[in-house]
Amino acid sequence: MTESSLPVITLDGPGGVGKGTVGQRLAQRLGWHYLDSGAIYRALAWGAEKADIDLSDTQALVSLAKKLPLRFAPDPGDVCRVIYQDTDVTGQVRTESCGRSASRIAAIPEVRAALLDRQRAFRQPPGLVADGRDMGTTVFPDANLKVFLLADPRVRAERRVRQLNDKGINAIMADVLQEIRKRDEQDATRRASPLLPAEDAIELDTTSLSIDEVLNRILELYRKKTDRPASGR
Numbered sequence: 001m002t003e004s005s006l007p008v009i010t011l012d013g014p015g016g017v018g019k020g021t022v023g024q025r026l027a028q029r030l031g032w033h034y035l036d037s038g039a040i041y042r043a044l045a046w047g048a049e050k051a052d053i054d055l056s057d058t059q060a061l062v063s064l065a066k067k068l069p070l071r072f073a074p075d076p077g078d079v080c081r082v083i084y085q086d087t088d089v090t091g092q093v094r095t096e097s098c099g100r101s102a103s104r105i106a107a108i109p110e111v112r113a114a115l116l117d118r119q120r121a122f123r124q125p126p127g128l129v130a131d132g133r134d135m136g137t138t139v140f141p142d143a144n145l146k147v148f149l150l151a152d153p154r155v156r157a158e159r160r161v162r163q164l165n166d167k168g169i170n171a172i173m174a175d176v177l178q179e180i181r182k183r184d185e186q187d188a189t190r191r192a193s194p195l196l197p198a199e200d201a202i203e204l205d206t207t208s209l210s211i212d213e214v215l216n217r218i219l220e221l222y223r224k225k226t227d228r229p230a231s232g233r
């Protein structure tokens with residue numbers, strides 16, 4: 001099987017829509033690899049800050065992006081660990097401030113281009129579930145199934161607050177909602193790979209669906225699309 005014929009399911013959509021949780025569970029169910037592309041942008045933002053790189057210094061960001069000392073470690077829980085230079089930075093990269101910086105550097109076309117190969121390298125046998133903003137449009141345009149997840153911003157904010165609280169991080173609903181709206185606007189209006197569904201993506205509104213319902217719908221869509229059983233290996 002050539003690399004490009006390996007199956008890929010892309011999950012794109014705005015922040016807090018459930019891509020991460022759904023993506024990881026979907027990958028587990030199928031026995032496939034999982035790519036959290038947002039974590040790459042977050043780790044780059046985090047690394048840039050540690051290296052005192054100005055977020056408007058495109059050249060320095062590109063050179064860090066090309067040799068980013070980042071790896072993901074599987075975790076028995078839901079969260080995939082983010083390891084930067086042998087340090088576990090999972091908690092640090094998940095903060096709102098790191099998300100804000102990630103969104104800023106993600107708007108730079110040269111930075112996005114520098115991260116393309118690293119993302120595509122996750123396409124390994126037996127398959128890949130990739131989540132992000134441009135997985136279906138730019139990174140894996142030949143994906144077998146492209147899902148674009150949507151949800152009411154208020155519901156997304158509630159989910160994010162719950163997620164942060166579960167991690168022991170205090171979060172205020174109004175602030176998170178404002179942050180989500182601002183990030184949506186920034187991600188959707190940037191010139192490089194804006195947050196948009198691919199033409200052949202299937203839109204799935206998760207506002208009133210549970211994680212399991214979303215998961216089952218995606219497995220069903222994959223089964224229909226490929227005529228393959230929606231179970232693992």
Ligand code: DC
Binds near residue numbers: 041134183
């Ligand atoms: O999904 P996330 O919140 O972890 O992503 C963090 C930021 O990275 C988000 O504001 C947009 C950006 N991003 C992107 O531009 N393209 C991706 N494929 C993934 C994330």
